[in-house]
Amino acid sequence: MLKVYGRANSINVRKVLWMLDELGLKYEREDWGRGFRPTDDPEFRKINPVGVVPVLDDGDFRLRESNTIVRYLADKHGRADLFPKEARTRATIEAWMDWASTDFANGMRPVFHALVVKNPAFADQVAAGIKDWSRQMGVLDAHLFANGPYVMGQNFTIGDIPTGLVVNRWFSVPFEKPEFKAVSTYYDRLAQRPPYQAHGRNGTP
Ligand SMILES: N[C@@H](CCC(=O)N[C@@H](CS)C(=O)NCC(=O)O)C(=O)O
Structure with missing residues (x-):
């Protein structure tokens, strides 16, 4: 299953959660960041060496950068209505x-x-x-x-x-x-x- 790393009140994590819901995709989410486990925790630095949320796991593919994740999801799920090819x-x-x-x-x-x-x-x-x-x-x-x-x-x-x-x-x-x-x-x-x-x-x- 898709997995999102990051607290749900982060503006950048919210982009990804919004997009996942637009696509109707199921996912699990793990809290990291302010108010939860810190992103400078060595365990998190292995997930994202940059030390920020969100991160998406899609099977054996891991991706950081919220806007990039949103574009990836649109392309992967063939949603040219949301992100046209032209x-x-x-x-x-x-x-x-x-x-x-x-x-x-x-x-x-x-x-x-x-x-x-x-x-x-x-x-x-x-x-x-x-x-x-x-x-x-x-x-x-x-x-x-x-x-x-x-x-x-x-x-x-x-x-x-x-x-x-x-x-x-x-x-x-x-x-x-x-x-x-x-x-x-x-x-x-x-x-x-x-x-x-x-x-x-x-x-x-
Ligand atoms: N360019 C990154 C920025 C990510 C970012 O700044 N995330 C913030 C939360 S919005 C963060 O990880 N802050 C550290 C924390 O929450 O502890 C992206 O768009 O994904």
Whole structure:
């Protein structure tokens, strides 16, 4: 059976769990990471020398990197509806996934770690984080307003998975935030999907 290593409240593990549910695949999961066994445990370093979750075991194949795992699962299970084969469409989806894990998440990280994890090391980065995160949210809002309802237009794709999880965190972390109407509509639309209810909009930031 497929096996996921990583705590279910990690934004990167949640991408994989959401995808597995989109595909209707059964899996087992082992808790590792903050609040559980630490990822610098020598036992975990044998699973992933980089020392982060998630990791997927698919039989005798082991894979790290959340976005890569999501793409692998789409391809392996022939889900061209979620990750089309055409090169430009595919690259555009990958661009949204890369953006969601880098530029879109850069401002989010200190805000989340200060306000939710309550790590004092991030306290002085909250204002700058909110500013940066809000600017990127504005980019997504304008894109969805002009080209939505999903990041790739009419159809839900894996481009919405990393993006949708950062959007969940935006609405779930308590701070004074500007209103982005198209992003709110997107959040409600994603919430119609049971896998997003389970792993995205599930009350966990
Ligand atoms: N680029 C990696 C990043 C993974 C990552 O940063 N994972 C975090 C959790 S979201 C982690 O393992 N943190 C250590 C911990 O939970 O103890 C991916 O996308 O899979």
